[in-house]
Amino acid sequence: MGLKIMSLLASATVAASGGSALAFATDGVSIANGLHLMVPADADYQTRRQVTVKNRPPAFDQKTSSYGKDKKTMSLTLPLVLADGRVVFNVIRVEREVHPTLTAAAALELNKLAAQLLTDDNTTDFWANGSLE
Numbered sequence: 065m066g067l068k069i070m071s072l073l074a075s076a077t078v079a080a081s082g083g084s085a086l087a088f089a090t091d092g093v094s095i096a097n098g099l100h101l102m103v104p105a106d107a108d109y110q111t112r113r114q115v116t117v118k119n120r121p122p123a124f125d126q127k128t129s130s131y132g133k134d135k136k137t138m139s140l141t142l143p144l145v146l147a148d149g150r151v152v153f154n155v156i157r158v159e160r161e162v163h164p165t166l167t168a169a170a171a172l173e174l175n176k177l178a179a180q181l182l183t184d185d186n187t188t189d190f191w192a193n194g195s196l197e
Contacts, residue, residue, distance in 0.1 A: 066197045070186035078179045122164045133161040
């Protein structure tokens with residue numbers, strides 16, 4: 065399997081199962097048009113897992129008399145302490161831009177297809193080693 069023969073499920077049910085709940089809470093960090101969250105159970109500040117969410121609403125363009133797209137971004141950061149003591153920040157970002165006339169159902173479908181890009185068997189080799197096959 066690979067990217068060149070990738071197939072995604074349209075109108076799919078996407079859900080996580082197993083595992084245990086990872087609770088996030090606000091930490092008071094100011095984010096313009098957004099929110100910063102962290103895992104309070106992570107006692108070590110330098111390895112505390114965190115999420116940043118941002119929202120940019122659609123803006124009205126007076127020149128074209130129409131609205132542009134909104135932009136929503138979520139970033140999950142998992143810090144790692146290297147053997148030499150340096151801290152590196154592993155990040156995954158999810159970003160979506162949609163026009164305000166897109167239906168809620170269509171926007172949700174976009175989310176579900178995107179979730180499959182992260183977890184589908186066809187994308188495993190890409191995420192593991194960058195394979196474009």
